Amino acid sequence: MPGRINPHWVLARTPPEGWPSDADFAWREAPAPSPQPGQMLTRTVYLSLDPYQWGRRRRGVEQPGEVCHGRAVSQVVESRLEGFAEGDFVFNTNGWQTYGLTGEGISAFGYMFPRKLDPALAPISSAVGVMGMLGLTAYSGLYVQCAPRAGETVVISAASGGVGQVAGQLARLRGCRVVGIAGREEKCAYVRDELGFDECVSHLAPDFQERLYAACPDGIDVYFENVGGAVFEAVLGRLTPNARITLCGLASQYGAMGEDIMQTWRETGAPVFRRQNVQVHPLFVGDYVASHQDQFLSQMSGWLKAGQIRYREDIHKGLETAPRAFQSMLSGGTFGKTLVQVSEDASASR
Structure with missing residues (x-):
């Protein structure tokens, strides 16, 4: 359809040290592109905001003037890509824009090929959450790398x-004892009362380390690392012999400039890792798409239908809210999976 305008956010600069500000992003509008053979044009419905996106920008993976990266749930507007038709809902990597091309020759937003979604299986927003890369992560x-056993103590940072x-x-x-670490008490209460964790400790408490140790009287057998910093340092003192760690993210350190934060993390933990024979598993979810995605989707859809897995979304309305929502997420201001609803969710009326 001629005249379709594509509002979008571009990276305004390679960010300096610290956390994102309004000056890092610039709003642009341009005509929406037309799909070529082997491509389709999709309209972003839900945009996923994730901590890893800040690391990409800080490392120069994204360049000033480029549309900001982001995975999305989108609806097909026009298709010249076999297997996809107008109206289909898909998981793709549209980025921070209203319309995007997907298919042959489109490599700007990563390796992910589009996946068609069935709204009857789960709400489509979950495809960038519990039924998507987030859930597969x-x-x-947890299951593939650390393989926890019944009765072990598992600690999850950024638990909400x-x-x-x-x-x-x-x-x-x-069947594990599960202890979460979160921020304000509202989040801790949700993790305990709604998600069924055995305990949740606030890292904001002045006696955080003492509370963590009390919540893990037999030590920590598995640690799911999302945060780093002072939280990680507290966990170190409670790791059991042969403990396992999944190194998923270091959100508290993403504002550091000129540092290899992974190397610093490893050096901090090295004495304990050696003494306790701790296994550390760096996690890149792309390594598990081919081998585990189908099994994961089947199992997760069953758990959701049975009410065995619950999840919470923090949805911000309008693409214009993306930078502020992103800043809020990185500072702990959001609650649950952070999304921006960019356009109407037509699946809700089906």
Whole structure:
């Protein structure tokens, strides 16, 4: 359809040290592109905001003037890509824009090929959450890498966040004692009372380390690392012999400039890792798409239907809210999986 305008956010600069500000993003509008053979044009419905996006921008993976990266749930507007038709809902990587091309020759937003979604299986927003890369991240890190056993103690940092809330519930399904770490008490209460964790400790408490140790009287057998910093340092003193760690993210350190934060993390933990024979598993979810995604989707849809897995979304309305929502997420101001609803969710009326 001629005249379609594509509002979008571009990276305004390679960000300096610290956390995102309004100056890092610029609003642009341009005509929406037309799909070529082997491509389709999709309209973004839900945009996923995730901590890793800040790391990409800080490392120069995204360049000033480029549309900001982001995975999305989208609806097909026009298709010249076999297997996809107008009206289909898909998981893709549209980025921070209203319309995007997907298919042959489109490599700007990563390796992910589109996946068609069935709204009858789960709400489509969950495809960038519990039924998407977020859920697969929790599944791969916890089940595949750390393989917790019934009776073990599993600690989840950022427990009320998108990945943390799923990882903790998966550990609970394995019969583990599950202890979450979160921020304000509202989040801790949700993790305990709604998600079924055995305990949740606030890292904001002045006696945080003492509370964590009291919640893990037999030590920590598995640690799902999302945060780093002071939280990680507190966990170190409670790791059991042969403990396992999934290194998913270091959200508290993403504002550091000129540092190899992974190397710093490893050096901090090295004495304990050696003494306790701790296994550390760096986690890149892309390594598990081919081998585990189908199994994960089948199991997760069953757990959701049975009410064994719950999740919470923090949805911001309108693409214009993306920078502020992103800033809020990184500072702990959001609650649950952070999304921006960019356009109407037509699946809700089906």
